[in-house]
Amino acid sequence: MDDDQGQPPILTAVSSSARQLYLLLRCIAFSEKAHVQITAKGLKFSVDDASAMEVHLGTSLFTTYTYHAPPPTARSTHSDSDDDNNEDPDLPPTFQISLPSLLETLLILGLTDPNTNKPPWARDNATSTAFSNNVLGINNMCRISYESAGSPLSIILTESSIRTTCSLTTYEPDYCDEIPFDREQLRFKTIMRGNWLGDAINELASTTPESLTLVARMTSGKPYFALSASGPLGSARVEFNNTPQPSRPTPAPTNPTDPADQPANLLETFQLSSPITLRSTYKFSLIQKAARAMSVATKVSIRLDNQGVLSMQFMIEVEAGELSFVDFRFVPLVEGEGEYEDETMLGEEGEEEGGMEL
């Protein structure tokens, strides 16, 4: 069924570094299966595990990226194994694959590199060092292709004299409740460095908290943002004060190519839709899953919509100038937060509209 004559493959993409793809996809490695959605703009990998996690592999990550939308007719004839596949033909191709298998596969590339350049008498040396090619991820090529609906996702890794071909079985997409995030109805938005958020979460994790509360308000014209964690062992709070302190040294910039005119402010952007103090609580263990993304991200945009859904979007610079995005969305905890419930249930939207003008 996959040797469809005359039909161009839905996707052919070539990347010069499987390592980059691996680093990005590892951020969401919390599930056996991942949904893959192919569009003309890139590949989207998503994992649902009480919170939504998505990795966007934009076309800029690939040296070539060719996408042919599947013709609707072809799709209906191909869905012979599943007659109830009554998806909208306009929907981009979506399927599931085994995420651990994909990650392991991407690691194969470069495994054998260090030996190839060595003289034969050095073959029993250690297979890798901190700076060997397999760690730096150079000198290899990765080709991803998807022929047509129902065919496996094929990954071909090429290096000097070894060619590895991997066919990942594609599974029907699961029906899943997407966590809706309404970016038109924002209650709060801030942008900061990814590792600052990561440091805060790490700090709070030491008390093994159960929940994490976001607090945001304007205090005497200055933005105030705090993360407060509480659990059976007590509670802790990390505050981000945007007091202008020009003398404050920027702690270990992750990205030296950042514009020099970057303000020393902790919070780059701070938008709050209402003057009322914002409080929203999430399960700590879920937020902690984003730790890997925090550690590699240049910037993180933290947003809250009207329903209290928290979105964290991580901007990851895998190579100079090439930006990729990893998205996490979390649903709030609602128990025992009377004040919070009132806020969401009542006429918040009216205030929201006023607030958007900020």
Add this chain to the structure above:
Amino acid sequence: MRFKASIQNIHTFTKLTTSLNSLGPLAWVKLSDQQVCFTIIPEQGTQVWAVLQIDTIFDTYTVQSAAGNVINLEVPLTSLTRALKSALNATSAQIRLTKKDNVPLLALTIVTTTSSNHAAFPTGTRNDEDGMENFDNTFGSGNRETIVTQEIPVRVLAPDTVAGLHEPQTREPDVHIMLPPLMQLKSVSDRFTKLALVGAKNGSTATRTRLEMAANMHGCLKMSIKTDAMSISSVWTDLTNPDLDPSHVSGGDIGLAEHPSTRMKQLGSADGRSEEGWATVRIDGRDWGKVMSVGRLGGRVIACFCHEHALILYVFLPSDTAGEESVLTYYVSSYSA
């Protein structure tokens, strides 16, 4: 019955016993005037028949017995390896067969020289730094000689016990090929085995890590594995298919012309994309990983593929002296499809 030898290459000997030990706990060691043979025949899995030239590991070697100067021993490899590891820093080491309370044992006598102002384990760099001190100590009284004797209980095997043990017979191989460095092969096969286990986690746990190995007569080696979630294969190209020596093939030139590998040469292609011309065997991934551990010894490896039957590896140990080479032969049998 006498056996005594000094070990001239402790590192090689240790690496050898370590990699043999991964396949089985006991080795049949046959000591004779010409060579030393190590044979591992495990209940299940790969057999190893190693024939070592005496000077590969030993020096000043004497073996005497009533049975034509041949001694057969059953040696526990774990104890031997452990004893050898303690001799890695030795200035000299000797091994001999002896008896204590009527139990035959191999006594390994390790002589280590340490100078008194050093810790028990002098490192290479420290020796370099204070080389002058060492120089002084050689003439002073600072040097201390430590002699440790490790005893490894062994069994002496009667000639008729081992008379029934024969090297496996296989038919002429369909494909023979020089393998890429074993450590490289091992890193890929280990990853494959891991992939199979990832796939098995959500499905049937009984899934075996069954690798499929194939080679053709055009320098290609293919390793693949299939799981529910995926199938993956790696292809090596530009390897060498060594020429057969007509004098070693039964029937000489005619035999060579009719050799299975000559026929296989007609099939397949050098880029490894053709479906034809592959000789394939199915092996257990974990067992293969153990076999690959011989890669630490270095040396050339020639693999002989008997299609759907067996895989025979000849591991040639690097040697300083020309002439007869030491060779380890691994017999890996193929699972049926």
